[in-house]
Amino acid sequence: MNAWLILILVLSSTVALAQPASTVQLDVNGRLIEPACRLQFNTSMEVELGSANINQLKDDTVPVTEIPLSFDCRAGSGVSLVLTAAAGRFDEVTLLTNRPGLGLRLIGEGSQPGLTLGQPHLWTAGETPLVVSLRVKPVALETLPEAGTFTATLLMQLVYP
Incomplete structure (x- = not known):
């Protein structure tokens, strides 16, 4: 008798577990808006820095190249720009290039500090x-590099807080 009672309780609890699940509906909505700013430059750019000789690198007299970045924004809009060195960085203001011993430094203007990587x-x-002025120049790192061509890639992330 006890065995039948236990079996009936087990079966009845199994039947209770086999009930169909409740259906839940979740409605999601939102709104797409125009970005606060429109870039006034290509999203992919190639910048030609020209030629510099090894003596200019040694004396740190390579000319600075200025790259203006223009944004057409709603007045009062915030713009946040984060720069990242695609191939790594030597320090917080110097991107590594594909040429050993050569970096590409972000330079400030006058007493203004330059932009920093990762911030x-x-x-x-x-x-x-x-208009944000991106100013760069090639620099020797710990040793002078050999002569030759070089490349570096800078990634820019724009956020509109």
Whole structure:
């Protein structure tokens, strides 16, 4: 008798577990908006730095190349720019190139410090287009590099906070 009671309890609990699950509906909605800024430059750029000789690298007299980045933004919009060295970095302002001993340094203007790698740089747009000046120059790292061509890739991430 006890065996039948236990079997009936087990079967009844199994039947209870086999009930169909409840259906839940989750409605999701949102809205797509225009970005706060439009880039006024190509999303992929090649910049020609020209030629520099080894003596200029040794004396740190290679000319700076200026790359203006222009953004057409709604007035009052915030813009955050984070720069990343695709092939790695030597320090917080110097990208590694594909040529051993040669880096590409981000340079400030006057007493203004240059942009740094991996850190967000914040601006607030005014009534006119926002122009960020990216200034770079090749530099010797720990030893002078051999002569030859070089490349470096800088990635830019834009965030509109």
